[in-house]
Amino acid sequence: MKKWLFIFWGIVGIMNCYFPQEKSGIIEKINGKEYYIHQVKKGESLYGISKLYGVEMEVILNENPSVKEKGLRVGYSIMIPVTHSKNTAKEAVMDTVNYKYHRVLKKQTVYSICKEYGISQEEFYRYNPDKKEGIKENDWVIVGKKDNTNKNEVVLKKSDVSIGDIKNSIAEKTNIFSELFRKKNEYNVLLLLPFGSDKAEELNVEDMIKYDYAFPYMSSMMIDFYTGMRYAIDSLKTDSFDVRLIPIDMRETDSLKMIQIMNVSEYRDADVIVGPVYSSLIKTEQHFSNIRKYHLIPFVSQNKFLFNHPEYSKTTPSIYVDVQALAHYVFDSLRKRTNVVLLYSNSNADKEYAREFRKYYNDLVYRDNSKDTVRTFRSISDFKKYVKDKHAYTVVLLTNNQVIATDYITQLSIINKNSPIYLCGFYKTTTFDNLDLEYLNQMNFVFSYYQNVAYSGFFGNYEKRYREEFQTDPSVFFYEGLQVGLYYFNLIKSYGT
Known part of the structure; x- marks a missing residue:
């Protein structure tokens, strides 16, 4: 069995915010509303995309339920509402060299922030004139000036520092680097x-x-x-x-x-x-x-x-990584000597797992120019009608429901006596209390799990x-x-x- 290492899936890069992303030029009208159709590229994050289009992350998630449920993935096409803002002023850049900043927490008020930093509300609004209409969670506000004794420090301004300058400054570990990343012993x-x-x-x-x-x-x-x-x-x-x-x-x-x-x-x-x-x-x-x-x-x-x-x-x-790993394993190791069958229940979660498996598996088939297909069954009784004696089957069981999994596996063990079954599924299956693990052994049960790593x-x-x-x-x-x-x-x- 191949070993799969997924320890650092989904790590957010700390440098993303310094490298520009490209805004989509595709705008479509759907149900009377205009949307950018943005294709997710490698290295992009939901946070970065929301900043690029000036749309709150929550809005993007609500417009794209699959992203909300499964996360952002490279190659996804997501819908981003087109906003027609009258404000054409350039976005302010945080001057962290000369000013102290505070990120507004939930339920914080201007009064509580001023009290925390020992400034008056008049000073607060002088530093933050755009906040007179109110503040909200995750806003960045200025809460005072820094006492800079080193006059040679570089001030990061949008007008005179390019992306290339920032890259070079980081590479050379200049004052900008120190301010952005705060190294210490x-x-x-x-x-x-x-x-x-x-x-x-x-x-x-x-x-x-x-x-x-x-x-x-x-x-x-x-x-x-x-x-x-x-x-x-x-x-x-x-x-x-x-x-x-x-x-x-x-x-x-x-x-x-x-x-x-x-x-x-x-x-x-x-x-x-x-x-x-x-x-x-x-x-x-x-x-x-x-x-x-x-x-x-x-x-x-x-x-x-x-x-x-x-x-x-x-x-x-996430569990979807396990599903993709199973699809890859079945495609590489089992499809040429068995009939591949996908077995799951009618629950919404199981349907999503099955959809992800089929999508990933079919993509592998397409790239291989082969004609393999996956037969899908939502009940064990339907699968029984399909089975032929002496034919070998790879059954991918995609459910974490203990009752359903136990029932299906028990019946599959009976089928296995006349028609060899190679069973694949989730790691959680091995933890079910009322399941006879001997059934899994008889069907050479294989599961994908991020801790299945040959470390030796x-x-x-x-x-x-x-x-x-x-x-x-x-x-x-x-x-x-x-x-x-x-x-x-x-x-x-x-x-x-």
């Missing part, structure tokens, strides 16, 4: 993960490892992830670069604790925040998010947390150190922490935050 990384400790604030994970031996599964996962990140830091550490990990135990029911932690300046002002891993806590944490930080979400596959938050990245691919040999020195420290082999969570650490901490080492 030590960075604080806050880990909001379910370590399984009763301690209210910062943990000493090394002590947990030293004195506790019988960890619950979740704790073992997080400790291995933490250890991988620690090893990554050790490999990147120099006299001028170091990372301090601040682990905080954050479980699913810790919403109040999350708010308390985010109100502590040391934690809130961390350079990187990793976690949390629960949906409700992610939403809470996003109220405190900062565009100038890295926010990493591990172990979460949903894309919805990335919308309206360009500062966020996730390290786990790639990280020899790290593996050796882990075995010496723990007297056992590292888990996939160690490798995930190691790779996330090596990738992101190397970015920070090179560019800052």
